[in-house]
Amino acid sequence: MMEKKVNAIDVRNVTKIYTSGNTQTKALKSANLTIYDNEFFTLLGPSGCGKTTLLRLIAGFEDITEGSINLFNQEIVNLPPNKRPVNTVFQQYSLFPHLNVYENVAFGLRRLKKDASLVESRTFEVLELVQMKEYANRKPNQLSGGQQQRVALARALAPEPKVLLLDEPLSALDLKLRQAMRFELKTLQRETGITFVFVTHDQEEALTMSDRIAVINEGEIQQIGEPEQIYESPSNKFVANFIGEANLLSGVCKTPGENGVCELDTGHELNLFVPPHIKQNDKVTIFIRPERIKIEKSSKDKSQLSISEFTYLGNAATIQLKSNNQLINVNLPIEDLKIFKKDDYVDIHFPKESAQVID
Amino acid sequence: MQTKNKKTKFRYVWNFPGFGGWTAIFFGFLYIPIFILVCYSFNSSKFAMIWTGFSFRWYAKLFSNDDIQTATINSFIVAFAAAPLATIIATFSALALVRGGEFRFREFSSGLITLPLMVPEIVTAVATLIFFASLGINLGLINVIIAHTVFCIPFAFMPIKAALEAMDPNLELAARDLYSDKTSTFKTITLPLLTPGILSGFMLAFVISIDDFIITLMVAGGGATTLPVYIYSMVKMGVSPEVNAVSSLMLAFSIFIVTLYWFFNRKINN
Numbered sequence: 001m002m003e004k005k006v007n008a009i010d011v012r013n014v015t016k017i018y019t020s021g022n023t024q025t026k027a028l029k030s031a032n033l034t035i036y037d038n039e040f041f042t043l044l045g046p047s048g049c050g051k052t053t054l055l056r057l058i059a060g061f062e063d064i065t066e067g068s069i070n071l072f073n074q075e076i077v078n079l080p081p082n083k084r085p086v087n088t089v090f091q092q093y094s095l096f097p098h099l100n101v102y103e104n105v106a107f108g109l110r111r112l113k114k115d116a117s118l119v120e121s122r123t124f125e126v127l128e129l130v131q132m133k134e135y136a137n138r139k140p141n142q143l144s145g146g147q148q149q150r151v152a153l154a155r156a157l158a159p160e161p162k163v164l165l166l167d168e169p170l171s172a173l174d175l176k177l178r179q180a181m182r183f184e185l186k187t188l189q190r191e192t193g194i195t196f197v198f199v200t201h202d203q204e205e206a207l208t209m210s211d212r213i214a215v216i217n218e219g220e221i222q223q224i225g226e227p228e229q230i231y232e233s234p235s236n237k238f239v240a241n242f243i244g245e246a247n248l249l250s251g252v253c254k255t256p257g258e259n260g261v262c263e264l265d266t267g268h269e270l271n272l273f274v275p276p277h278i279k280q281n282d283k284v285t286i287f288i289r290p291e292r293i294k295i296e297k298s299s300k301d302k303s304q305l306s307i308s309e310f311t312y313l314g315n316a317a318t319i320q321l322k323s324n325n326q327l328i329n330v331n332l333p334i335e336d337l338k339i340f341k342k343d344d345y346v347d348i349h350f351p352k353e354s355a356q357v358i359d
Numbered sequence: 360m361q362t363k364n365k366k367t368k369f370r371y372v373w374n375f376p377g378f379g380g381w382t383a384i385f386f387g388f389l390y391i392p393i394f395i396l397v398c399y400s401f402n403s404s405k406f407a408m409i410w411t412g413f414s415f416r417w418y419a420k421l422f423s424n425d426d427i428q429t430a431t432i433n434s435f436i437v438a439f440a441a442a443p444l445a446t447i448i449a450t451f452s453a454l455a456l457v458r459g460g461e462f463r464f465r466e467f468s469s470g471l472i473t474l475p476l477m478v479p480e481i482v483t484a485v486a487t488l489i490f491f492a493s494l495g496i497n498l499g500l501i502n503v504i505i506a507h508t509v510f511c512i513p514f515a516f517m518p519i520k521a522a523l524e525a526m527d528p529n530l531e532l533a534a535r536d537l538y539s540d541k542t543s544t545f546k547t548i549t550l551p552l553l554t555p556g557i558l559s560g561f562m563l564a565f566v567i568s569i570d571d572f573i574i575t576l577m578v579a580g581g582g583a584t585t586l587p588v589y590i591y592s593m594v595k596m597g598v599s600p601e602v603n604a605v606s607s608l609m610l611a612f613s614i615f616i617v618t619l620y621w622f623f624n625r626k627i628n629n
Contacts, residue, residue: 020461061532081535088536094529098551107547108537159538 006037007073008163008195009058014067016053016219027053029219030067035163035197037072040189042198044206045216046242051199054216055165058197059088072162082111086163087156091171093148095140101127101151102136108159126154129188146177153188163195170205182209203243207231215239231289236359240287247293247328248358249286253278262286262357266305266323268348272355284357290318291331292354297339298347310342321346393610400603417604427605430589434569436500437585441507442515442565448508449515449564450557454549457523458531469520473513483510484577491578499583506578507568514567515560518624522556555626562620566613 016028028050035041043051056062058069060081069077076084087108095104105127109119127133130150140148149169156164166185170178186209189196200206206213207227215222215230215238223235234240237248251264253274260274262284270286278284298305305328309320317337321328328348332340340346372378403414421427449472456469475483487506496502530552534544572587579588586609593602 059532059536061535080540081532082538082540086536088533090529090533092527092529094527094533096530096533096548107534107539111534111538111543155533155537 007034008037008039008071009033009035009197010068010070010073011035011054011058012068012070014054014057014069015065016050016057016062017065026219028057031216031219031221033214033221033224035195037195038193040186040196040198040209040211042200042206042210042213043216044200044203044213044242047201049216050219051201051216052167055088055167055197055199058163059086059165060084085161086165087159087161088165088167089152089156089169091168093140093152093169093172095148095151095155097140099139100136101132101138101140101143104140104151105154105158107155112159122158126158129157129191130154145173146181149173149181153185157188157192157194161194163197166196166198168199168201170200171202178205185209207243215242217242233356234287234358237285237287240358245290245329245331247286247288247290249288249326249328251284251286253280253282253284253357256280256282260357265326266328268350270350270355271352272350272357274357278357285359286355287358288350288355290329291333292351293328293330294349294351295319295321295330295332295340295346296349298345300345303345303347305346305348307340307342307344307346310340312337321348396603397607397610399600400607402600402603405600417600418608420601421604421608424601427586427589427601430584430586433500433503433584434586437503437507437575438565438568440504441511441568442561444504444508445511445564445568446515446519446557446561449512449519449560450553452512452516453519453523457520458528472516475510476513480510480573484574487574488577497580499580503575503579503583503585506574507571510571510574511564511568515564518559518563519553519556522553522559526552555623559620559623562616562623566616566620569609569616570613 011031011033014028014031015026018025018027031050031054043054045051053062057064057077058071060076060079060083064077067077068075071084071086096107099107102123106119106123109122114122124133124136127136130153132147132150132154135143135147135151140151143151149172152169169185170181173181182205185196185198198206198209207230210227212224212226213230214224217238223230223239230239231243234243234246240246240248249264249266251262251270253260253262254269255261256274256276256279258273259271260278261269261271262274263269264286272286274284305321305323307319308322308327309318311318316334317332319330319332319340321330330348399408399410400417401413401415402410403416404411452468452472456465456472459465487509491497491502491506526549530548531544534548535541539547570587571585572591575585576588576591579585584592586605590602590605593599593605
């Protein structure tokens with residue numbers, strides 16, 4: 001039963017160049033992506049990668065250099081921000097300091113010239129939704145960071161936008177509150193059915209909340225996919241390194257093809273899928289997550305691998321193995337903590353489906 | 360223990376020997392003359408510096424002196440015309456320079472607006488006099504108003520620019536994002552948030568205008584005498600207690616305006 005997906009946002013060949021004086025900065029290089037209706041979509045990347053630029057282009061705060069953006073199949077690049085049915089939650093909330101919570105939330109509805117009774121009922125409805133109803137008469141500076149965050153959300157949701165844009169909205173909150181807000185945001189998206197476009201540099205945030213993620217670096221989209229896809233099979237070294245911990249081990253291809261064999265510089269042989277463009281004796285980089293590697297006890301005469309670092313984390317431990325100038329990170333599950341200690345000789349196994357040849 | 364005490368001894372400025380004394384001398388030097396002037400304005404003697412008793416005599420005399428009243432009214436006319444004009448021009452300049460994006464000579468223009476603060480006032484005064492004389496403009500008080508408007512602009516400009524720079528530019532974007540066009544964004548967001556800055560700019564311009572002597576002396580023709588110019592002419596005749604009284608009133612008025620200015624400035628910064 002495949003449901004037909006509706007395109008909420010189509011970004012086509014979007015390029016953005018900032019010109020200041022004689023210097024030009026390419027913030028986005030011919031970016032393409034499609035965001036579906038009712039989706040929690042995350043733009044993920046390091047700071048300065050162009051993710052916020054893309055969000056501001058969708059909101060209409062910046063002029064596009066090249067390309068087109070469609071909102072439900074309607075071209076929006078030539079519309080001013082007040083004519084676009086999208087609303088933004090700003091990083092520093094940017095609540096109007098001279099208006100109280102109620103007036104902040106009602107602002108968009110009033111500008112849309114809605115009926116007074118509808119303005120009131122809708123404003124209280126969204127305030128209820130974010131549990132801020134009893135604060136309606138407060139000024140923004142009388143609220144805590146988390147409360148301001150909720151008001152900012154309510155303000156952007158009140159006019160029922162077709163798409164909600166969120167620019168790192170959790171980054172100003174402390175850790176506990178940030179984790180709680182993740183679930184609230186996710187729930188809010190499910191309940192309202194509004195498409196969320198969420199910008200963050202926090203990979204954990206992206207993985208826990210999103211339906212799909214676009215990883216962006218240096219103005220280019222590196223990979224678009226579901227959290228699991230992005231984590232388990234990153235399309236390049238940048239994605240592998242940026243999302244979670246990754247071992248990138250160098251080796252040589254022994255047998256190409258679907259049931260290929262590669263030999264690591266450590267001497268270990270792996271069975272894995274080798275993409276068709278790699279031939280025999282080509283140098284390859286193998287990607288594997290630290291928690292996928294299995295280790296067992298060995299002895300000095302059987303193995304060259306020894307534990308060079310042992311870091312205790314409470315609920316797990318990370319260890320570092322050293323051999324032939326290659327470092328391999330391994331995560332130990334809690335039940336193995338007592339078995340291994342520093343300078344132990346170990347043997348490692350790579351489960352077939354967990355290793356991958358990467359460009 | 361001993362070394363620790365030595366280290367902390369000079370940590371705060373008030374730990375330096377003689378700090379309190381120097382402070383007292385400094386403030387005394389600044390304010391004692393003004394305090395004495397105010398005291399002697401209530402002196403009943405007709406000699407400025409001999410105390411004979413408390414009296415409102417000189418204040419009463421002030422209010423029956425037509426010349427002083429004319430000069431006071433002139434001062435207020437000039438200030439109430441020049442300060443709003445200067446504030447309006449300063450507001451638009453600040454908006455263009457802070458919110459107008461990047462344009463050629465932006466930094467240069469910003470500097471040029473505040474430059475008159477550093478030009479010696481006598482130079483501005485002589486230049487203004489020559490300017491009016493060579494163009495043959497002789498409109499009495501209007502000359503004074505034009506001159507005051509011009510030199511009050513930088514004073515009004517500074518607090519407005521500061522207020523605008525302190526305002527989060529995302530607030531205007533947020534309003535635009537919430538279906539507000541440019542005009543209504545200015546009316547509902549920018550202007551209300553800028554009002555304390557504009558008011559404090561206005562107060563500053565007003566005090567500077569009321570207070571100005573050198574430029575007014577050069578520019579004001581007959582019949583356009585303002586209060587400071589009139590006081591100066593009174594002092595030339597000899598310091599009478601009347602001068603004390605009128606100065607005290609001006610002081611009280613300035614303190615009132617500066618208090619308002621301080622109040623609005625505090626509103627910007629919170």
